[in-house]
Amino acid sequence: MLTTRGLGKSFGGKTVLRDVNVDIAPGTITCVIGPSGTGKTTLLRALSLLDLPDSGVISLDGQDYSFPLQQGAAITPAPWPKLTAVFQSLFLWPHLTLRENILLPARNIDAAKAEKDIEGLIAFFEMQGFIDSYPNQASIGQRQRVAMARALILNPRYLLLDEITSALDVEQTVKILTKLGHLKERNIGVFLITHQIGFARKSADQIVFMDGGTVAERGGPDILDAPKTARLQQFLSAVHEVY
Amino acid sequence: MSVLDILMNYYPAFLSGLWVTMQLSLIIWGSGIVVGGGLGILGARYRIYIGLPSRTVSFLLSGVPILVFLFWLHYPAQAMFDVVIDPFYTGAFTLSVINIFSVADIVRGALVDFPQQYLTAAKVTGLTREQTIFKIQIPLILREILPPLLLLQVMMLHTTLFTSLISVEEIFRAAQRINAQIYRPVEIYTALGVFFLAVCLPVNGFALWLKGRYTRDLSER
Numbered sequence A: 001m002l003t004t005r006g007l008g009k010s011f012g013g014k015t016v017l018r019d020v021n022v023d024i025a026p027g028t029i030t031c032v033i034g035p036s037g038t039g040k041t042t043l044l045r046a047l048s049l050l051d052l053p054d055s056g057v058i059s060l061d062g063q064d065y066s067f068p069l070q071q072g073a074a075i076t077p078a079p080w081p082k083l084t085a086v087f088q089s090l091f092l093w094p095h096l097t098l099r100e101n102i103l104l105p106a107r108n109i110d111a112a113k114a115e116k117d118i119e120g121l122i123a124f125f126e127m128q129g130f131i132d133s134y135p136n137q138a139s140i141g142q143r144q145r146v147a148m149a150r151a152l153i154l155n156p157r158y159l160l161l162d163e164i165t166s167a168l169d170v171e172q173t174v175k176i177l178t179k180l181g182h183l184k185e186r187n188i189g190v191f192l193i194t195h196q197i198g199f200a201r202k203s204a205d206q207i208v209f210m211d212g213g214t215v216a217e218r219g220g221p222d223i224l225d226a227p228k229t230a231r232l233q234q235f236l237s238a239v240h241e242v243y
Numbered sequence B: 001m002s003v004l005d006i007l008m009n010y011y012p013a014f015l016s017g018l019w020v021t022m023q024l025s026l027i028i029w030g031s032g033i034v035v036g037g038g039l040g041i042l043g044a045r046y047r048i049y050i051g052l053p054s055r056t057v058s059f060l061l062s063g064v065p066i067l068v069f070l071f072w073l074h075y076p077a078q079a080m081f082d083v084v085i086d087p088f089y090t091g092a093f094t095l096s097v098i099n100i101f102s103v104a105d106i107v108r109g110a111l112v113d114f115p116q117q118y119l120t121a122a123k124v125t126g127l128t129r130e131q132t133i134f135k136i137q138i139p140l141i142l143r144e145i146l147p148p149l150l151l152l153q154v155m156m157l158h159t160t161l162f163t164s165l166i167s168v169e170e171i172f173r174a175a176q177r178i179n180a181q182i183y184r185p186v187e188i189y190t191a192l193g194v195f196f197l198a199v200c201l202p203v204n205g206f207a208l209w210l211k212g213r214y215t216r217d218l219s220e221r
């Protein structure tokens, strides 16, 4: 279980997260929705234990990390790549080919298996045509698939994803989202920031609606059809106007 | 008398000048890369206590013409302390100081501006500390600093000619001496020019090639 209790964070006096509590169980998909600038990415980065929160506790399968950390302390034990993330801006290493981007961390776990697994991922995400080029030679959608493959090949227990389908066409989006469905069977806990309300309705076990740095509403996919708060209702009706 | 004849007749003088130039250059390059590299790394790590003073010194140095600095250390400084130092050492020291602070500037800048997101990606995918340093940081930083570093070293080789003015017997002074004997400025300075072209152009070309190649690799669309 990956949980947060009372998570808070501010940037120079501006509070961005306020008392956030979320629970992510293995083998479930949590979809985070909400307006832009409400702290979704900030929450994901805190959960990844990289941009640390100012207060609260993050607990990863019984291992507690309390904040603030003591002066000069580091995150120990290091939770990565058992806990891993794909960020909104991907962060592929520019001097390595896309294939090397995927293989470099994967070889740490099992070198022989990595060489085999990557072929499956290349076929699944249809990356044959560009896998040996450099990140700057690939389109954003291609890079999103590579970043996704780089995380998946690590076999994480918890996978945090920040709008990773934003630049993909409908077919590729369906592919990635289908892949996330398979992750459930492998008992991986997925935390996904998305604007695909349709996907959230179909596949999510839990919906978290963020607004103004707090969890404004949460529940099963049914809250998307019968929101309890006026704010979520308002957000959804705006979404429905576009889609 | 052709260039070839001059070289045949006066090659011992040329060679000894060349040897002094090489010694000067090796001292300047070596100290610049080793000490300057170290100073740059320390300056990036301890920004206030080392980075700031070293930046200040290099800023001040950039405002003093090399020749003035060289002459000042040669005459007034030595008169002030009442010492006489072999001009070779004065020259090597002066140019080393300049190279050290210039290299430190390049190295510190690349380290300080290193894009943190690549380290974030390394962390979250579980790379070890060593892997992060050797597979991510060093390759990316080398791509960034190698071209300006090479160009700087070529420039430092050129500045060794200034030491002829405090009578270091390096190649330019050797050429001047021979010219004073046989008065063949066209041939002698042509030969000198060709020599420097042959040494410097490949290095400059290599630096430009590296720059073109890696800038392409790194720029995101």
Ligand SMILES: Nc1ncnc2c1ncn2[C@@H]1O[C@H](COP(=O)(O)OP(=O)(O)OP(=O)(O)O)[C@@H](O)[C@H]1O
Residues within 6 Å of the ligand: A011, A016, A034, A035, A036, A037, A038, A039, A040, A041, A042, A043
């Ligand atoms: N490093 C930072 N320094 C200062 N303010 C920040 C920083 N990072 C985020 N913020 C602020 O925190 C708030 C939440 O940002 P965040 O990126 O978490 O939003 P988001 O919900 O992910 O939005 P989007 O849907 O547009 O990606 C924003 O108001 C943003 O300006």
Ligand SMILES: [Mg+2]
Residues within 6 Å of the ligand: A040, A041, A042, A088, A162
């Ligand atoms: Mg965001």
